[in-house]
Amino acid sequence: MHITRILGLALKRLTFIIFSGSVVLFILINLLALAEPSKLQAPSQQTLVIADVNLVDVRGSGKVISNQMVIVDGNVITYVGDNASKAHPAGATVIQATGQFLMAGLIDSHIHTLRLSPQLHFPLMIANGVTSARDMGDSCSWSAEMDCEPDVEQWRKQRVTGEIVAPRIIQSVSFHLEDDYVDERALAARIALLKKRAEPFLKLQLNEQIPQSEFATIIKLAESQGIAVAGHIPFSADLRLLTHPMTSIEHDVSLLAQCSDARYEFTGRNSTKQALLKGINAARCKELLQQLAKQQTLFVPTHIAATGQDLNFAKATFPEADQQLMQNYLVAPQRWLWRLMQNAGREAPAEQAILADFHQAALALTKQAHDSGVIVLAGTDALDAGVMHGFSLHKELQYLVRAGLSPAEAIYSATIAPAQAFGVAAKLGSIEPGKLADLVLLAANPLQDISNTEKITLVVADGRIYQQEERDYALSYVRTQAHTITVIARFIRGLWY
Numbered sequence: 001m002h003i004t005r006i007l008g009l010a011l012k013r014l015t016f017i018i019f020s021g022s023v024v025l026f027i028l029i030n031l032l033a034l035a036e037p038s039k040l041q042a043p044s045q046q047t048l049v050i051a052d053v054n055l056v057d058v059r060g061s062g063k064v065i066s067n068q069m070v071i072v073d074g075n076v077i078t079y080v081g082d083n084a085s086k087a088h089p090a091g092a093t094v095i096q097a098t099g100q101f102l103m104a105g106l107i108d109s110h111i112h113t114l115r116l117s118p119q120l121h122f123p124l125m126i127a128n129g130v131t132s133a134r135d136m137g138d139s140c141s142w143s144a145e146m147d148c149e150p151d152v153e154q155w156r157k158q159r160v161t162g163e164i165v166a167p168r169i170i171q172s173v174s175f176h177l178e179d180d181y182v183d184e185r186a187l188a189a190r191i192a193l194l195k196k197r198a199e200p201f202l203k204l205q206l207n208e209q210i211p212q213s214e215f216a217t218i219i220k221l222a223e224s225q226g227i228a229v230a231g232h233i234p235f236s237a238d239l240r241l242l243t244h245p246m247t248s249i250e251h252d253v254s255l256l257a258q259c260s261d262a263r264y265e266f267t268g269r270n271s272t273k274q275a276l277l278k279g280i281n282a283a284r285c286k287e288l289l290q291q292l293a294k295q296q297t298l299f300v301p302t303h304i305a306a307t308g309q310d311l312n313f314a315k316a317t318f319p320e321a322d323q324q325l326m327q328n329y330l331v332a333p334q335r336w337l338w339r340l341m342q343n344a345g346r347e348a349p350a351e352q353a354i355l356a357d358f359h360q361a362a363l364a365l366t367k368q369a370h371d372s373g374v375i376v377l378a379g380t381d382a383l384d385a386g387v388m389h390g391f392s393l394h395k396e397l398q399y400l401v402r403a404g405l406s407p408a409e410a411i412y413s414a415t416i417a418p419a420q421a422f423g424v425a426a427k428l429g430s431i432e433p434g435k436l437a438d439l440v441l442l443a444a445n446p447l448q449d450i451s452n453t454e455k456i457t458l459v460v461a462d463g464r465i466y467q468q469e470e471r472d473y474a475l476s477y478v479r480t481q482a483h484t485i486t487v488i489a490r491f492i493r494g495l496w497y
Contacts, residue, residue, distance in 0.1 A: 037119050037487050040477045042162040043470060045463040046093055048072040050441065052083045053097035055431055058415060062408025062447045070102065072437040075463030080433055093465065100457060101445050103411060104430050105131030105438030107170070107418040108393045110250060110300050110379025113138045115151055116490055118158070119481040121382070121389040122166035123474035124329060128390030129440035129453070131461045132168040132428060134379070134418070136203060136231075136250070140174035146193060150174040159462070165474055168438070168462065170422045176205040176231075182217045191225045201247050204231035208268060212237055219244045230298075233258060235266045240288055248298035251306040251381070252362035255299060259285035259365065270351050273358045280361070285368070293373035298421050301366045303399035304392050305381035307359040312386065313345025314352045325388050328479045331491045341385040367404035375421055376400070378414035394454045407450040437463040 055065040071079035079086055088094060111133045140148035152172040159166040202222050215237045222229045223244035230247040233254040249255050257263040262279030266272045326335050370376045378396050382389040400410040419429025427436045441458035459466040481487050
């Protein structure tokens with residue numbers, strides 16, 4: 001009895017200590033997070049001449065147009081023609097680019113942002129030539145609160161004024177529909193709010209086994225409210241039955257499951273992946289892809305964050321370069337979480353073989369979708385474990401080439417295709433007079449080797465010039481921010497606020 005009483009008192013004291021410590025830590029984190037993190041200002045716009053350069057044209061089978069000159073005034077391309085065919089404007093910055101290759105700025109069609117993205121993500125994107133993006137979920141998307149205010153409009157204004165270094169956010173959504181059942185009144189209210197914010201679509205991230213009837217109700221309600229639908233496709237749903245076409249399908253596994261007669265039993269777990277592959281129905285898949293092409297539904301496979309990620313995690317063999325990127329540019333809590341997730345994904349050789357087959361099937365489907373006329377866009381799902389903003393888009397382009405697309409087709413999926421898909425082709429996606437000056441200068445030809453998109457010597461983002469010194473400084477800025485107490489505290493506070 002005496003021992004029991006002592007243990008009881010000890011437990012109470014321990015509970016009090018843990019509770020008190022948690023309260024103190026909570027208060028400390030909030031106090032540390034009060035300081036405003038610094039912002040990285042963008043260079044000023046200026047007149048620029050890129051002389052004697054090879055232009056990369058990714059239309060058709062792709063070609064290089066040699067000995068060209070590009071003139072930029074402010075943030076607009078004013079001239080493209082033969083080298084020395086026009087006098088250099090007075091006071092222009094001249095980049096002699098002999099032997100180098102100029103392509104349009106890259107567009108990542110699937111990223112995620114946080115309130116700290118100006119400190120942790122955006123400079124990485126610009127340094128890697130990713131000058132535009134579609135934001136598929138910001139800080140508000142993790143909140144059920146109706147009064148959460150997205151940051152995107154503020155970021156857009158700050159980018160234009162040069163207050164921050166940031167890509168152009170072409171589209172942005174701030175809500176994920178994750179319900180297991182449909183509350184029509186609540187969903188109608190949410191859709192009304194999204195429309196008020198002028199968001200382009202309702203993003204779905206539903207339970208994978210949601211009944212077809214519930215899924216159909218969501219689609220019909222969105223159609224009646226005049227809002228598009230995009231995102232994940234539940235494994236239980238049949239896309240062929242939809243009356244309201246999806247704007248986009250995100251992640252390779254979503255589309256792969258739609259090609260299988262065994263999708264109803266598929267849970268996403270490794271134990272069900274072989275059965276899904278065995279159930280692939282070629283006729284069904286062909287019919288589906290033809291339907292998607294006719295409906296102009298976009299397909300963003302994000303191989304790097306889907307089947308490619310699963311295979312890498314299973315092998316637990318992460319390149320030293322990726323580990324170094326994580327060490328340099330992630331806040332410690334995020335780095336620890338990613339490593340925990342990576343280690344949790346480790347599998348035995350038998351499961352690795354299954355995941356390898358699954359990944360190859362997903363790559364093959366991307367090629368089949370492309371050949372069927374489906375619009376394939378390059379996206380990364382950056383912020384997902386192991387996926388770095390900016391850096392990972394180059395890896396995704398390499399996945400697309402592995403799938404069977406040519407280097408020109410892969411680059412097309414990150415330039416012209418998204419510009420057309422998101423309604424901004426008049427201003428973005430290619431190097432032509434009158435278009436905005438988003439440019440990437442490379443040391444080697446990307447049409448010969450897609451990995452050459454990583455060999456960047458210069459980035460022009462909205463007419464702002466980032467030579468090697470400015471790119472290095474942007475990377476150094478993120479590295480510093482990721483290791484400051486204020487940013488770390490704000491990142492942790494973001495878990496509950």
